[in-house]
Amino acid sequence: MDCEQDSPSLVSLSQARVTEIAQAWSVFCAIASKMPSRHQPESTFFSSSITVLCRHGLRSLVADYFLNQLQAIFQDHCTTSFWKRFDGYSGFEDIDKESLQLNNWIQSILPQALQDVCYVKISQQESIDLLAHSLRACESSLDQSKRDQVAANLATSDDLLRRYQTSVTALLLTSAPKYFSEILNLYFKARLEDFSRAARKQINVSEMTNDSDQYWDMGKASQGNERENDDLESVLSGWTDLDITDMVGSTWVTEVAKLICNLQQLGFSAMTEEACACAVYSMLKDKIHSVATKRYEKPVLAPIRRWIKVIPLQFLHGVLDSASPITQDCAFSYELPSPLASSRFENSISRKVASERITRWHLRLEFFTYETLGNLRINELFDIIVDYPESLPAIEDLRHCLANTGHHTKLVESFRTALRHRLLTAGAATTDILLQYISTIKALRTMDHTGVFLEAVGEPIREYLRSRKDTIRCIVTMLTEDTGASGSTALGGVGESLLEELSRGATVIDNVDSEDEGVADDEDAWTAAERWEPDPVEADPSRTSKSRRSMDIIGMLVGIYGSKELFVNEYRIMLAEKLLSKSDYDIDREIRTLELLKLRFGENSMHSCEIMLKDIADSKRINSNIKANTVATSPRANKMQLQAFLGSSAAQNTPSVTSISRTADPGSRLAAFVARARGVFSQSEQPPGSSSNANEEPVEKDLSLEAVNATIISSLFWPPFQVENIKIPDVVDNLLEDYAQRYHTLKTPRKLQWKKHLGIVKLELQFEDRAAQFMVSPMHASIIMLFEDHASWAATDLASALGVPVSTLRRRIMLWVNQGVLLESLGDKPGELYYTIIENIGDGGSRNGVATNDTAVPLLGEDDGESAVASMEDQLQQEMNVYESYVLGMLTNFDALPLDRIHNMLKMFVSDPPYDKSLQQLQGFLSGLVAEEKLEVRDGLYRRRQQ
């Protein structure tokens, strides 16, 4: 045996001694191999053999051998069989991890297996104890001098135990299958669920007895459909410090504590804690997701935090608190600690350690909540904002989360992505984008008052909106739209809020002004300075924090385009349209809006709008003045107002050339007038073939001035109008002339110049079998009036009678065709269309849904979305037209020019307004001129077309 080599005095040993040692060694080995055993006689042999061996200085050898032996036994008998027990787990791998079956299996296997292996371990430990005891015994028999030596270099029983513990742990950990941690996870998860179920039940029971609790009522109210919420609500209801044992029963506690203790004995404490944490985290995560996902109308952060204190923390308290002493003591003591170990370790240190751990856990869980909820909310932010303001609680939660986690950058990125994918696409209506933008502004304001992140998030929206043509129009509509007037409720709602915003903005501006004056107060300045906070690091340094903060929603919307000019201009156009389409002179609403806008944009920029409104008010007065005259002078007035006809014609007056006093000053009003005519005449349709002559002069056809209402405008201040020349029926024309004449007498030297194609005509058509009222444009009215004399017209004749191109006529006349008033048919001549009046619906047969008699259907602008006022696009077209003369002038003097030369020359010589179009725009414009046969293009050279 190699041990003999170890002995320093081996050579000097007598034969008898050697025999003695060998005998003792064999006895020792025999017993050691049978360890752990409790047979008392063996233990006497055992200790005597040890004594012999020790005497010969083989003490360390004895200990080492013994430990090795134990280890081998443990490995052979326990480790493999222990892990074998869990082999069944692989059978579950395919099925759901949550399944009850698996849980039951774990529940049945794990504690038992642990218990068994622990039992083995404990008995081995006992044998170690025995060994240590024997060693100690022989030590005491040694003389003092030797004893010192021994004590110095030989292992104590603690030492032995520690070595044993290490080797056992190492054995188990190295041989542990991968899924063991999963098993632990599942076990703790199941226990945690048990616990929370029990806790819930307990709380419910405690509440049953405590009816005064208000949360319970709330919980009850929402019971059924919102089970999770109910759960939360009930948990936050006055949680009393129920003892964990009371809640889940002592068996549960005992079981779990025992298991944990066993695990720790076997050296799995790290794994245990991890599994515990994992279970708690996953439960918390599930909780947060189930409570918070897609629910924005209730705050969830506070309830969850309370819930943390109740369920997971109590669980951890129960589990870890009982475990914590074990880690310290259990590992080094032989006996099992009581399941309710905590009660046994009353000393303050362990208490303190435990509470510290709990606090740490609490903080960890809370942070985890912030993080999880924050991430959840960040991902849902788009939907949250869609739901704004109902989702305000969710936003508030997110604000708290962000304050703790600082994931602002993530928010910005994620929200930007969401915007790109979900909002800023061609499919989204501009109104929707604007609505979302407004909600975003409001929501992010709540979250971050500095506006830094709003700036970052808003930039893509603004950029996208800039690329849309109708953005300004939408904003203006939202600003001015009447709440009820709009068809869509969403738009109406926001229109209201924007209008409110506008009025609020006004007060804010007032406050700002007064603040500026009051700043002189030192104390205020001091508090303001104290309130100052630096901008977040992400802030764009090029902008001041004040500019960021002071911008309100309107400001931001208007700021999309960087200046208010465009906005004001669009408003002017829309206002003009609105005013022109009014059939009365009621402008109270517009005045109010304008006043608000003036507060925001300043008097100057709203100047022309103000004049427009004033024109309307003046028109009302002048109109009634003229009417009053009529009554006095015209005997025909009020005669036969059988059917009302609101004819509207627009007119523009130029100052008479002779009126020197007016024209001398170019700033004076070049008064222009739009008239709104209300005429009374009936329109009788005769069946074809019958004598229509009879109807030519009837009194019914008399139109009195009473029927005309004029809107008189100062054209300088109004946006340019669409230009269109039409011939209106003589009856109406004469009437308008009459009106203009009266105006001239009343307001010399001014004259009316009618814009005959603008306005509204209210007319009633009488057919053989029916009558119908319409509100249409003058063009439509003129068309239909022509059918009074002839029941059928060729398209070309009709067009020349009206003085419009055939294409325009065909476009406009569709309204009557669609209304079932006229019938379009192909005539004898090729390519010629004929229009015939449908007198009897029966024989016309084309339509049966003709408007009923009672209501006048406004059909204005229905056909091609046209408006009285030239739109921005048309204005652009007109801008381009300025260049036409340049191009023509150029090509008069140069025979032929290539495109880029024209482009360069325009750039060089056109200064007012500066030529800022692109080459492509010019090319498009020039090809337009070519199409109009003004130019021709050959070999890339443009030249004037020779007449």
Next chain:
Amino acid sequence: MSFDGGVQPNPRGQQGNPAIDASSKQSTPMSNPVETHSVARRLQSELMALMTCGDPGVSAFPEGDNIFSWIGTIKGSAGTVYDGLSYKLSLRFPTEYPFKSPTVKFDTPCFHPNVDQYGNICLDILQDKWSSAYDVRTILLSIQSLLGEPNNDSPLNSYAAALWVNQEEYRKVMLKQYRDASGVNAR
């Protein structure tokens, strides 16, 4: 002079011309950049006025990149022998413009009592009667009216002046010259 009547009365003609004229005479031809710039601006606005007024029969446009050198086009007005013909002119503006008159010449050879064979024009407003109130448009209109109403008292082309009384013969000669010229000019 007799053709003064053809010059359109300029609305801006009234404003203190004597003073401006006086100053123009003293102003030495110093083409400092600021002045050049203001002259260019004036020419630009004249161009704009010309483009937008839409006078039939007269037109002009800067030639190439230089705004001081223009090409003009005049059509003979109806009822005169020049009816239906169009003449190209060159206009060169001095840097002292509008205090000095531009140099205007016919590019297309023109058979006319007051135009010589090199295209020089004898017109008082282009010489001693020049005023800063005139502009490109009035110059062109004056020349247009000069075509129909020549001043035969001080002719540059005495043959044309002599022929003027016989309008038919005059037109024949003039057309022949015009066709020859355009034939030569045809590129």
